[in-house]
């Protein structure tokens with residue numbers, strides 16, 4: 001909390017700029033027509049003419065005043081009253097005062113002092129005071145002459161003696177005029193003021209005269225005289241006398257001046273570590289509350305003190321401060337907390353060796369700004385009990401005590417320039433001082449109601465006790481609770497004196513502001529009562545000034561939080577608490593940081609595991625996909641192998657001499673011819689025999705009937721045999737069926753591959769996106785490359801299979817066409833069927849460029865254009881068509897690089913086409929497929945090459 005107080009942090013000097021405006025600042029300025037304290041107080045030492053002697057002033061002062069000053073209306077009464085020479089002589093002995101709570105005993109010896117004696121003593125002593133500006137008395141020389149002061153003509157003072165008056169008035173201690181507070185007080189000055197104190201300078205007694213709202217009511221003007229220049233109040237009436245004080249404020253003095261002269265220095269001392277007490281004492285309706293609180297346009301002691309407190313804080317960057325405030329009232333001898341917001345607690349007074357007497361439990365509020373402090377006090381003011389009395393429509397019916405506790409400590413211990421040397425204390429301790437601002441309830445004689453009387457009784461009793469204590473203080477200068485006769489000072493007789501015990505016994509600087517009203521309204525009885533009360537106030541003030549001795553010392557600095565006193569030092573407690581909390585915060589932060597690191601590490605590990613698991617799953621999926629693809633391809637290979645076997649059974653023997661394309665006349669014929677010529681050079685018939693000896697089961701089967709056909713043609717077995725091999729009818733049907741089933745298989749296979757391709761692409765795209773989101777991108781990218789390579793491979797495989805499928809389709813078309821041609825041929829010449837079959841066989845097996853194709857090798861083409869054609873020409877056309885298709889297929893293969901033509905027209909598989917990617921083919925199971933797919937050709941070509 002202390003750190004939030006508004007003060008500069010860097011600068012070690014007080015801020016030069018203007019302080020922020022406070023709520024009351026304007027109001028204070030608005031009193032402008034009135035001379036400021038500075039001007040009025042500095043003038044005596046300078047340009048002000050010498051004051052006349054008291055005797056001469058009494059007759060000359062008034063005309064001067066009237067001539068030079070436009071005096072405000074309220075001052076007229078006082079001006080008229082000034083005539084000291086006309087004052088009646090006081091009685092030789094002090095008359096017996098009427099019984100009053102404010103009356104007290106008067107020490108006979110004191111009233112016998114003469115002004116001369118007083119002058120001597122004052123001049124010689126110098127009497128430095130904590131509440132003086134420089135610690136030295138500033139004496140007003142006698143015969144100084146007249147001066148103009150604040151609209152009043154002040155008579156010259158014989159000296160600034162407070163010893164006595166000419167009329168048995170009570171003397172006060174030697175007192176000096178205060179200069180306005182000088183912010184540039186140096187530590188040296190402070191030390192000097194602390195030396196040689198007799199305690200009297202630590203008590204300031206001021207009297208303030210309230211303007212008489214109702215005029216003087218015909219009372220003789222000359223009965224009262226107020227001389228603020230001489231700090232004199234004189235009464236010329238019965239039992240009158242001259243009363244000198246430290247300050248006398250006339251009716252036109254405003255709150256600002258009152259504060260500057262009576263409390264400003266004390267407040268500053270409080271900020272420096274002294275305890276200070278300011279209280280207003282006086283009859284009801286005389287202006288106590290007005291002086292202490294003031295108004296919006298004329299702030300009183302309390303708001304002005306608050307302003308100065310914060311000004312001091314701003315001007316003292318070397319220290320840090322903490323302010324807390326409490327506000328209580330004593331009503332009917334009971335203490336109430338005015339800040340408790342209606343929560344009533346039984347508040348007791350306790351005594352502590354370090355704190356003295358204090359009320360507890362009492363709410364204390366820590367304040368950080370003047371506005372906040374003023375608000376707190378205003379809140380307490382609202383709660384204070386007031387009532388209408390004979391002299392005051394809003395009379396305070398309680399004693400109100402505002403207590404501001406100031407804690408301060410060195411901000412930078414040990415730093416050169418700090419005031420630790422001046423304070424003479426170890427740096428680091430906290431200094432606690434207290435400023436008590438007390439607005440007492442007014443004494444009242446004539447209460448009208450029972451309630452008012454009861455209140456008045458308590459008020460009067462407490463004030464009487466206060467007067468008694470102060471009276472006895474003169475007999476007991478050390479302020480202890482026992483007087484010289486062993487009698488106890490009656491502090492405990494009232495809550496008020498109990499609370500003021502510390503201040504009255506000398507532990508505190510004290511400023512007493514007594515308020516009076518010289519105008520007496522009402523009946524003569526009332527007026528007399530009023531005068532008597534005023535005189536009692538003046539006597540109280542005199543006794544207070546004479547009797548109260550303050551040996552106030554700067555509060556010791558408390559170190560740490562240990563001990564009873566230390567426990568009260570909130571500044572230290574808060575600092576320790578802040579340090580402790582910071583430590584806890586750091587510890588928590590560290591723990592939190594450690595935990596966070598662990599949590600992050602754990603999370604990373606979990607994510608890493610999840611990624612690994614996902615990768616494993618992906619690998620498994622890929623493996624599964626590949627296995628599925630492999631299985632599908634294997635199935636396909638097996639199926640194709642079966643198909644190849646079927647093709648071989650359709651037209652190729654076991655030695656591979658014939659391929660599934662053996663039906664192609666040109667291809668198969670040339671192969672057979674080459675083989676025949678190069679190997680044996682035998683005739684076609686012999687070749688037939690060799691063919692018949694081939695190991696193909698089907699061939700053998702077909703050969704058998706052929707031999708029998710040579711002998712007994714037309715048998716069923718022969719027909720079948722011819723049908724399968726010889727005439728091509730059964731073969732074509734079988735091939736047709738095989739190719740159709742093959743087509744269906746391929747279609748299914750392609751659909752399967754496409755499906756798997758689609759799945760693989762989807763998985764790949766999802767993995768790609770996941771992989772880019774993943775921190776391990778490189779891994780995913782690498783995998784994607786392999787997958788994309790696989791996909792490309794699959795695509796190319798599918799394209800190849802489609803190409804083959806198209807080849808098959810073309811073959812199927814050709815076979816269907818051949819079948820139709822055959823059907824047409826059968827319809828034309830049935831008797832020649834056998835010969836056509838023979839020709840067809842011959843054309844298939846012995847096709848040559850020079851020799852005409854054998855008759856009946858393929859079905860005759862249908863009749864074209866309605867023009868009958870000979871069966872031979874139709875067969876020739878059919879065979880040519882087949883040859884053309886096969887040539888185209890072979891050419892395609894050659895062009896795509898799957899086959900190469902031999903020098904003699906043979907074809908063979910390109911040997912070096914095998915991979916670059918044998919492993920990949922193996923992985924996919926594609927290589928067997930390729931090998932299988934071209935195996936017939938390979939075998940055919942190999943055999944052809946061997947034959948060559």
Ligand SMILES: Nc1ncnc2c1ncn2[C@@H]1O[C@H](COP(=O)(O)OP(=O)(O)OP(=O)(O)O)[C@@H](O)[C@H]1O
Pocket residue numbers: 209210211251282283284285286287288289290291389392394395396397440441442443515
């Ligand atoms: N110096 C002053 N100048 C102008 N008005 C004043 C002055 N002193 C007092 N008054 C007015 O007199 C009235 C009574 O003043 P105030 O209430 O301060 O008296 P009091 O001593 O506190 O009385 P009580 O003891 O009954 O509370 C108020 O209206 C106040 O404004």
